[in-house]
Amino acid sequence: MIDSILLWLTAILTAPFFSAVILKVKAFFAGKxxxxxxxxxxxxxxxxxKGSVYSTSTTVMFKLGPVVSCATALTxxxxxxxxxxxxxxxxxxDVILILYLMGLGRFxxxxxxxxxxxxxxGMGAAREAYFPIICEAxxxxxxxxxxxxxxxxxxxxxxxxTGSLALWxxxxxxxxxxxxxxxxILLTENSRVPVDDPATHLELTMIHEVxxxxxSGPDFALIELGSFCKLFFYAAITTQLMxxxxxxxPGLGLVVFFAxxxxxxxxxxxxxxxxxxxxxxxxxxxxxISFALAFFATIITLELIT
Amino acid sequence: xxxxFAALVLIVAGGFLSLVCxxxxxxxxxxxxxxxxxxxxxxLVYAMTQLLGAHNxxxxxQYLNIFALTCKIDGLSAFFxxxxxxxxxxxxxxxxxxxxxxxxxxxxxxxxxxFGLLIASMALVVTAANMITFMLSWEIMxxxxxxxxxxxxxxxxxxxxxxxxxxxSHVGAMFIFAGFGIIYKYTGNFGFGxxxxxxxxxxxxxxxxxxxGFGSKAGMFPFxxxxxxxxxxxxxxxxxxxxxxxxxxxxYGILRIYMLLDLPAPVFGYFVVAAGVVSGILGVxxxxxxxxxxxxxxxxxxxxxxxxxxxxxxxxxxxxxHNPLMAVLGFSGAVFHVLNHAMFKSLLFMGAGMVLHKTGTxxxxxxxxxxxxxxxxxxxxxxxxxxxxxxxxxxxxxGEFFIYMGSFKGIGxxxxxxxxxxxxxxSLAVIxxxxxxxxxxxxxxxxxxxPRTKAAQNVKETGSTMLFSMGMLAAGCIIxxxxxxxxxxxxxxxxxxxxLGYARIPVTPFELMTGHITFAAFVFLLVVLVVAGVRSxxxxxxxxxxxxxxxxxxxxxxxxxxxxxxxxxFDIIGFFRPAAPLTEYHxxxxxRFPQKTHYKSHVADIAERHMDSAVVRPxxxxxxxxxxxxxxxxxxxxxxxxxxxxxxxxxI
Numbered sequence: 032m033i034d035s036i037l038l039w040l041t042a043i044l045t046a047p048f049f050s051a052v053i054l055k056v057k058a059f060f061a062g063k064x065x066x067x068x069x070x071x072x073x074x075x076x077x078x079x080x081k082g083s084v085y086s087t088s089t090t091v092m093f094k095l096g097p098v099v100s101c102a103t104a105l106t107x108x109x110x111x112x113x114x115x116x117x118x119x120x121x122x123x124x125d126v127i128l129i130l131y132l133m134g135l136g137r138f139x140x141x142x143x144x145x146x147x148x149x150x151x152x153g154m155g156a157a158r159e160a161y162f163p164i165i166c167e168a169x170x171x172x173x174x175x176x177x178x179x180x181x182x183x184x185x186x187x188x189x190x191x192x193t194g195s196l197a198l199w200x201x202x203x204x205x206x207x208x209x210x211x212x213x214x215x216i217l218l219t220e221n222s223r224v225p226v227d228d229p230a231t232h233l234e235l236t237m238i239h240e241v242x243x244x245x246x247s248g249p250d251f252a253l254i255e256l257g258s259f260c261k262l263f264f265y266a267a268i269t270t271q272l273m274x275x276x277x278x279x280x281p282g283l284g285l286v287v288f289f290a291x292x293x294x295x296x297x298x299x300x301x302x303x304x305x306x307x308x309x310x311x312x313x314x315x316x317x318x319x320i321s322f323a324l325a326f327f328a329t330i331i332t333l334e335l336i337t
Numbered sequence: 338x339x340x341x342f343a344a345l346v347l348i349v350a351g352g353f354l355s356l357v358c359x360x361x362x363x364x365x366x367x368x369x370x371x372x373x374x375x376x377x378x379x380x381l382v383y384a385m386t387q388l389l390g391a392h393n394x395x396x397x398x399q400y401l402n403i404f405a406l407t408c409k410i411d412g413l414s415a416f417f418x419x420x421x422x423x424x425x426x427x428x429x430x431x432x433x434x435x436x437x438x439x440x441x442x443x444x445x446x447x448x449x450x451x452f453g454l455l456i457a458s459m460a461l462v463v464t465a466a467n468m469i470t471f472m473l474s475w476e477i478m479x480x481x482x483x484x485x486x487x488x489x490x491x492x493x494x495x496x497x498x499x500x501x502x503x504x505x506s507h508v509g510a511m512f513i514f515a516g517f518g519i520i521y522k523y524t525g526n527f528g529f530g531x532x533x534x535x536x537x538x539x540x541x542x543x544x545x546x547x548x549x550g551f552g553s554k555a556g557m558f559p560f561x562x563x564x565x566x567x568x569x570x571x572x573x574x575x576x577x578x579x580x581x582x583x584x585x586x587x588x589y590g591i592l593r594i595y596m597l598l599d600l601p602a603p604v605f606g607y608f609v610v611a612a613g614v615v616s617g618i619l620g621v622x623x624x625x626x627x628x629x630x631x632x633x634x635x636x637x638x639x640x641x642x643x644x645x646x647x648x649x650x651x652x653x654x655x656x657x658x659h660n661p662l663m664a665v666l667g668f669s670g671a672v673f674h675v676l677n678h679a680m681f682k683s684l685l686f687m688g689a690g691m692v693l694h695k696t697g698t699x700x701x702x703x704x705x706x707x708x709x710x711x712x713x714x715x716x717x718x719x720x721x722x723x724x725x726x727x728x729x730x731x732x733x734x735x736g737e738f739f740i741y742m743g744s745f746k747g748i749g750x751x752x753x754x755x756x757x758x759x760x761x762x763x764s765l766a767v768i769x770x771x772x773x774x775x776x777x778x779x780x781x782x783x784x785x786x787x788p789r790t791k792a793a794q795n796v797k798e799t800g801s802t803m804l805f806s807m808g809m810l811a812a813g814c815i816i817x818x819x820x821x822x823x824x825x826x827x828x829x830x831x832x833x834x835x836x837l838g839y840a841r842i843p844v845t846p847f848e849l850m851t852g853h854i855t856f857a858a859f860v861f862l863l864v865v866l867v868v869a870g871v872r873s874x875x876x877x878x879x880x881x882x883x884x885x886x887x888x889x890x891x892x893x894x895x896x897x898x899x900x901x902x903x904x905x906x907f908d909i910i911g912f913f914r915p916a917a918p919l920t921e922y923h924x925x926x927x928x929r930f931p932q933k934t935h936y937k938s939h940v941a942d943i944a945e946r947h948m949d950s951a952v953v954r955p956x957x958x959x960x961x962x963x964x965x966x967x968x969x970x971x972x973x974x975x976x977x978x979x980x981x982x983x984x985x986x987x988x989i
Contacts, residue, residue, distance in 0.1 A: 079875050082876075128734075131728055132728075138723060145900075157900065160777055161908050164767060175762060178745050178749075
């Protein structure tokens with residue numbers, strides 16, 4: 032229990048660092064030096080030191096938005112097994128809770144954006160409401176796959192101890208599909224290229240960034256921290272899917288996990304450098320690929336497990 | 338049982354007294370609200386004790402020495418009684434400040450009269466224990482709600498809505514009659530017992546007839562067409578009762594018939610799941626396309642009926658594949674969602690009623706920024722929206738959680754049950770996502786941002802009884818969401834009355850699940866508190882200013898530039914284009930100095946669009962051809978009667 036809580040704290044504290052890895056990789060591809068690896072900490076400290084400006088259009092929902100979206104990301108991490116260790120909390124059905132908690136975070140982010148009466152933020156909110164619908168279907172398809180394999184509905188059953196190793200032994204090939212499907216969801220849910228461009232300069236083309244335009248100071252810091260944690264959550268699952276950890280030697284497991292995590296973030300950075308953002312109406316097709324892959328993976332397991 | 342009838346008498350008497358002393362408007366309203374809510378409270382307490390004690394009661398009256406009117410309260414009836422009385426109680430209280438602004442006091446009094454009848458007849462529908470009692474109360478329910486729908490009869494669209502509702506409810510009743518007819522043919526009496534003895538084919542026919550009949554009352558796609566017309570037409574507390582409770586009598590009917598017919602074949606389960614999936618997804622897609630807030634909520638009822646049907650269907654699949662846990666989870670999840678939907682949907686209708694009452698418009702795109710002027714209504718509406726999206730820690734999540742758990746149990750099965758479970762789970766996920774889009778849209782456009790027209794400016798929320806009802810329902814949504822255990826045990830009692838063939842449903846595994854929901858809610862709320870604490874820590878002694886919204890460099894923004902409800906939903910509707918065709922009208926902009934132009938869009942409901950060509954026109958054509966029978970000659974009419982009697986004598 033103690034080590035689980037320590038790992039949870041580690042996850043929250045290191046999440047900003049890993050996000051900076053993406054920036055570094057992108058800078059490398061662009062032939063630039065790039066920001067320092069601790070850039071996100073500097074940003075967070077700077078934001079926490081500042082005050083805020085609130086729009087006259089806003090209400091209490093605008094202030095609730097950052098709190099709830101950050102709290103959902105932190106709560107979700109509580110249920111995530113890290114480096115093969117048991118999560119802080121776990122129960123049968125916690126994955127459903129996790130997915131719906133993320134929905135709750137999204138509800139409040141959208142509500143905070145709609146609060147500002149800005150047409151740009153409305154536009155971002157409409158997109159934020161649209162794409163995750165397909166993501167959610169794909170996520171539940173992946174859950175069906177996992178349930179078919181393990182008969183359990185909790186993240187700890189899939190990833191703690193030798194959980195993911197057992198998955199690979201049972202159904203290696205379909206699991207590859209799942210890894211790709213999950214990576215697509217990672218890109219979509221965390222507003223990365225090719226779905227959304229966090230570094231663009233035109234508000235019309237943004238999704239997540241445009242929704243938080245009006246937030247400032249500690250409020251904005253909470254939003255940033257929440258999105259770092261959310262990305263960590265998805266990246267950690269991808270890592271543990273790819274690297275079935277043997278929890279025999281605890282220290283080694285941790286090293287392998289964090290090395291894998293860095294690789295996942297680097298791949299995200301490489302994807303961002305290699306391809307451009309899709310046109311908005313192409314995004315649903317991209318996300319549907321994820322659903323299709325998860326669906327086929329599940330169908331294949333019908334043959335494997337009878 | 339006597340207490341139950343006394344409560345009903347009180348409710349009907351309230352309505353009747355209101356009609357008698359209609360001239361004294363305030364007194365008439367007061368006495369109606371007082372007696373109806375007292376009756377509902379009495380009924381609620383009585384139903385609650387029956388449910389917790391799991392008693393069965395049975396009463397029979399002789400009517401005209403021909404028919405026996407029989408009422409029976411078992412777990413399932415008691416559960417629905419709790420839902421009916423609870424929502425009607427709050428709706429009656431709400432109506433005190435909502436009603437009484439019309440110029441015709443008799444109209445209001447008549448409204449209360451039919452409201453009392455509606456409550457009593459709904460209570461009788463769920464307790465009826467033979468066909469005569471059931472159909473009698475069913476018809477009273479349909480007719481009294483018809484009169485409630487045409488409350489504002491001077492508007493032609495309301496008369497049309499009432500007519501549509503009348504036709505649908507009676508065609509639905511015809512199907513139910515036909516179903517009972519089949520059963521009567523085999524059993525030879527009007528009782529509800531002995532239906533299990535029916536031959537298989539008769540059971541299949543009866544089930545599908547009942548399914549169509551009850552489905553049209555419940556608002557199942559494609560028989561939902563009356564719903565989005567009737568709900569906006571009725572006064573808001575009536576919409577709350579109709580959408581929150583009355584359509585659930587259709588669900589009750591399907592459950593009761595399923596129980597009585599004892600249908601083990603899996604195909605019924607698949608059929609119900611498929612109907613649920615179609616209703617659920619299309620309901621919420623159409624809800625997204627609406628610009629009238631009450632129509633939107635009506636379509637969202639279609640969606641929630643879909644969720645309930647998915648739960649029931651998974652329960653039926655569980656029964657047919659001998660998976661007790663899946664069966665109990667599916668049925669109890671569905672029944673739980675009945676309770677939850679009754680709460681948040683009536684809350685939302687009451688909120689919409691407040692908006693309509695104060696601004697005078699139901700059009701979403703004319704509103705905006707109401708949260709600033711209507712704080713309690715706004716917060717209650719947001720709580721209702723969070724609950725209807727199925728988000729934790731609100732009651733919608735608790736209900737959907739059990740349906741998910743039940744559906745996942747089906748993933749472990751093979752072939753058809755497996756496929757149905759996949760369909761159910763993925764559809765629930767899609768419905769959840771769409772509902773989130775739909776209700777962030779309502780909240781964002783109506784309650785947030787800036788007022789889009791004059792109607793939404795300078796509004797105040799008044800009417801303490803209206804606020805009280807909404808506050809109670811919002812509190813209920815949170816309490817059930819955090820502590821679902823007690824309420825879920827109620828659902829288990831209701832499900833055990835279904836006689837699924839499991840001697841006793843053990844409570845322990847389900848208490849474990851509800852415990853998990855409570856635990857997770859506490860963990861989450863604790864984290865929220867901590868984050869809020871951190872936030873306020875960092876805001877100590879900080880400069881905080883208020884200024885205009887950042888316009889991305891544009892300095893002359895107007896309220897008309899805000900995103901509208903139609904633009905918010907545009908992309909999502911586009912994704913579902915074949916099922917939700919979008920028609921746009923806008924004259925093209927021409928010339929160097931273009932004149933004013935306009936834009937209008939409309940999302941069509943395919944069931945409504947095809948109803949005309951597929952049902953109405955063929956029926957009209959047929960009856961047009963039969964017009965020669967109607968010639969106006971009274972002798973021949975008497976001849977028809979004689980002929981009919983002689984023909985009937987051959988059969989009896």
